Amino acid sequence: MPPLRLDTPVKFLKGVGERRADAFARLGVHTAGDLLRHIPHRYVDASSVTPLASARVGDEVACAGIVITKAVTPTRKGLRIFSAVLRDASGALECVWPGQAFLDRSIAVGQTLLVSGPIRHYHGKQMAPREYVILSDAGTEAPLEPGRVLPVYPATEGLSHRAIRGLVDRHLDQALGLVTDELPASVRQALRLPGLAEAYRLVHRPATQEEAEHGRRRLAFDELFDLQLTLSRARALARRTRSGGIVFRSPADLIAALGASLPWTLTRDQRTALNEIVGDMTSERRMHRLLMGDVGTGKTVVALFAMLLALENDHQAALMAPTELLAEQHARTVERLLQPLRIKPEVLLGKLTASSKSSARRRIREGAARIVVGTHALVQESVEFRRLGLVVIDEQHRFGVEQRSALVGKGAAPDVLLLSATPIPRSLALTRYGDLDVSVLRERPPGRGSVRTALRTAAQRERVLDFMREQCEAGRQAYVVLPVIEESERADLRAATTMADELAQRWPGLTVGLVHGRLKTDERDRTMRAFREGEVHVLVATTVIEVGIDVPNATIMLIEHPERFGLAQLHQLRGRVGRGGNESFCILMTGDRPAERLRAFAATDDGFEIAELDLRERGMGDLIGARQSGGFELRQARLPDDEDLLAEARVQAERILAGDPALQRTANQALRARVLARYPRAVDFFRTG
Numbered sequence: 001m002p003p004l005r006l007d008t009p010v011k012f013l014k015g016v017g018e019r020r021a022d023a024f025a026r027l028g029v030h031t032a033g034d035l036l037r038h039i040p041h042r043y044v045d046a047s048s049v050t051p052l053a054s055a056r057v058g059d060e061v062a063c064a065g066i067v068i069t070k071a072v073t074p075t076r077k078g079l080r081i082f083s084a085v086l087r088d089a090s091g092a093l094e095c096v097w098p099g100q101a102f103l104d105r106s107i108a109v110g111q112t113l114l115v116s117g118p119i120r121h122y123h124g125k126q127m128a129p130r131e132y133v134i135l136s137d138a139g140t141e142a143p144l145e146p147g148r149v150l151p152v153y154p155a156t157e158g159l160s161h162r163a164i165r166g167l168v169d170r171h172l173d174q175a176l177g178l179v180t181d182e183l184p185a186s187v188r189q190a191l192r193l194p195g196l197a198e199a200y201r202l203v204h205r206p207a208t209q210e211e212a213e214h215g216r217r218r219l220a221f222d223e224l225f226d227l228q229l230t231l232s233r234a235r236a237l238a239r240r241t242r243s244g245g246i247v248f249r250s251p252a253d254l255i256a257a258l259g260a261s262l263p264w265t266l267t268r269d270q271r272t273a274l275n276e277i278v279g280d281m282t283s284e285r286r287m288h289r290l291l292m293g294d295v296g297t298g299k300t301v302v303a304l305f306a307m308l309l310a311l312e313n314d315h316q317a318a319l320m321a322p323t324e325l326l327a328e329q330h331a332r333t334v335e336r337l338l339q340p341l342r343i344k345p346e347v348l349l350g351k352l353t354a355s356s357k358s359s360a361r362r363r364i365r366e367g368a369a370r371i372v373v374g375t376h377a378l379v380q381e382s383v384e385f386r387r388l389g390l391v392v393i394d395e396q397h398r399f400g401v402e403q404r405s406a407l408v409g410k411g412a413a414p415d416v417l418l419l420s421a422t423p424i425p426r427s428l429a430l431t432r433y434g435d436l437d438v439s440v441l442r443e444r445p446p447g448r449g450s451v452r453t454a455l456r457t458a459a460q461r462e463r464v465l466d467f468m469r470e471q472c473e474a475g476r477q478a479y480v481v482l483p484v485i486e487e488s489e490r491a492d493l494r495a496a497t498t499m500a501d502e503l504a505q506r507w508p509g510l511t512v513g514l515v516h517g518r519l520k521t522d523e524r525d526r527t528m529r530a531f532r533e534g535e536v537h538v539l540v541a542t543t544v545i546e547v548g549i550d551v552p553n554a555t556i557m558l559i560e561h562p563e564r565f566g567l568a569q570l571h572q573l574r575g576r577v578g579r580g581g582n583e584s585f586c587i588l589m590t591g592d593r594p595a596e597r598l599r600a601f602a603a604t605d606d607g608f609e610i611a612e613l614d615l616r617e618r619g620m621g622d623l624i625g626a627r628q629s630g631g632f633e634l635r636q637a638r639l640p641d642d643e644d645l646l647a648e649a650r651v652q653a654e655r656i657l658a659g660d661p662a663l664q665r666t667a668n669q670a671l672r673a674r675v676l677a678r679y680p681r682a683v684d685f686f687r688t689g
């Protein structure tokens with residue numbers, strides 16, 4: 001037997017063999033080193049489980065106990081129930097698994113089981129476990145002695161968590177001796193993190209849950225540190241290519257005139273954002289800034305000030321939106337606000353006639369058009385600007401990189417301002433949009449109607465519908481949002497088409513419109529416009545109305561099956577109401593016991609807070625864009641809980657890169673290798689200083 005190395009295939013480890021090696025492969029474990037990195041996903045100790053005697057009806061608990069009896073009982077309906085009675089020092093509890101008689105083959109008397117699920121009353125107290133883990137076999141050690149912490153490993157078919165625990169335990173000491181720590185000692189000491197071998201020991205063999213967490217944070221830090229090294233480097237390189245921008249002169253007449261003509265004053269957040277933007281524009285660095293804020297926080301107005309700064313400096317400004325509807329809306333806002341200044345925006349949309357398009361293009365080329373608002377029609381080759389100095393892109397994530405850069409390419413190094421109505425926590429914005437500066441609008445302008453969010457159940461449906469009808473008859477408008485288009489997609493869900501028919505029949509005096517993703521764009525736009533003009537009173541829709549339309553008169557939104565939507569998505573939907581002066585309502589039709597997440601949603605209207613809830617719910621990968629980019633490997637890091645680590649990682653990454661921009665020094669070679677192993681595509685960033 002050759003000596004163990006971290007790259008030794010697992011099948012050569014004692015106790016593994018071919019069959020288990022195949023199962024390990026399914027868990028992503030191929031080598032001894034991978035086994036070391038296969039970290040428990042939870043820990044159990046006497047303090048983290050509820051004593052069986054204290055489990056109360058109605059609670060959702062985790063318990064552990066020894067199986068003392070078990071049985072399979074048929075019911076009259078032909079269902080077979082597997083049941084087992086568990087016992088611990090405090091007492092006993094019956095667990096039942098309806099329809100899972102097959103468990104009789106894997107669960108045995110004498111085993112110690114960890115179970116979690118709701119406690120209910122049925123011929124006495126019992127649990128219907130949602131999840132169970134066999135902690136140990138009959139006749140082996142009692143795993144939950146006081147003072148003992150038991151790691152639970154992600155397992156797979158043919159490789160139980162107990163087998164993995166045994167194998168890790170067997171090889172741990174030898175493997176730890178082979179670990180080298182790539183993290184610079186200065187970083188480790190600054191953050192009081194354990195060494196790498198110590199961290200692995202802590203997560204695999206902790207004496208307490210706190211120890212395990214201490215070890216996990218070290219491993220999480222490594223992931224976030226590598227991420228930040230890559231992003232900081234990308235930022236630095238991007239900054240270099242961003243020199244040589246237009247140096248706009250400080251704000252003057254037009255800006256002052258707009259400020260004076262507005263019937264209200266800017267919010268503090270708007271002023272801060274505008275200062276940041278003006279700072280960028282008047283420097284020689286090219287602006288590349290994201291302005292992020294919920295709908296209605298006043299992004300367009302801030303962008304308008306920036307556009308005027310370009311105008312004052314004899315440049316043109318372009319505002320591009322993802323749909324015709326949105327572009328029209330922006331054009332209208334801009335036109336209204338600029339009327340006192342006698343500036344009229346040029347509008348370029350795909351739907352214009354060929355001759356009006358061509359005259360618009362001429363005015364853009366000659367510079368008579370100073371502010372241009374449009375859709376992706378703006379990026380067509382035939383569109384030329386005389387002197388484009390600022391590009392504003394709304395809902396930037398809905399454009400491809402090519403479209404964005406095609407518009408930017410129509411000027412000589414113009415400044416770029418991106419707008420987004422999808423707030424995400426600031427530190428995460430820095431992570432996701434590594435090379436962007438970010439401004440945030442959190443505050444809402446005063447004097448706008450608020451939105452009340454209510455949870456209602458099926459029993460209250462009639463009252464809700466009556467309320468909607470009354471509101472519509474009083475001149476308001478309503479949205480009804482459903483998760484699917486047709487009943488046939490999911491028989492158990494209400495569908496948009498059926499709902500539209502139902503409401504049209506129920507309310508002959510009102511006009512009901514229907515929009516969904518399978519309609520042609522122009523048909524959809526026609527209905528949306530009719531809704532905006534007030535000709536349609538009730539708009540039944542799928543999530544296609546998520547982004548887009550601003551109808552101040554719409555004051556009610558009814559959302560069916562809200563549990564089918566992500567929280568961020570619900571928040572986007574809700575942003576469609578409360579846009580006028582009237583009080584608005586967002587009503588979620590829930591089951592009899594609405595989930596905690598929906599209550600939390602109803603309790604706040606702050607997009608950033610909801611972004612955090614959403615993040616907790618969906619977990620990391622999604623938010624950082626792991627799926628799209630394929631690179632970010634965050635397995636131990638958990639956001640937003642580890643946001644402090646993320647921020648520290650950024651500080652330390654910038655410090656290390658300040659002294660060694662491309663990680664070329666000998667002392668940093670191990671770190672460099674680790675970063676590139678995690679992010680192979682970053683190799684270009686770290687080629688030379």
Ligand code: ADP
Pocket residue numbers: 264265266267270293294295296297298299300301302333445446447
């Ligand atoms: P967003 O683009 O973020 O959705 P808008 O810029 O369209 O928001 O602003 C939403 C509405 O609020 C507009 O009607 C705008 O005129 C108004 N508004 C913007 N800023 C303020 C403010 N500081 N005070 C009052 N109303 C404002």
Ligand code: MG
Pocket residue numbers: 245246247248280281282283284285286287415
């Ligand atoms: Mg500039």
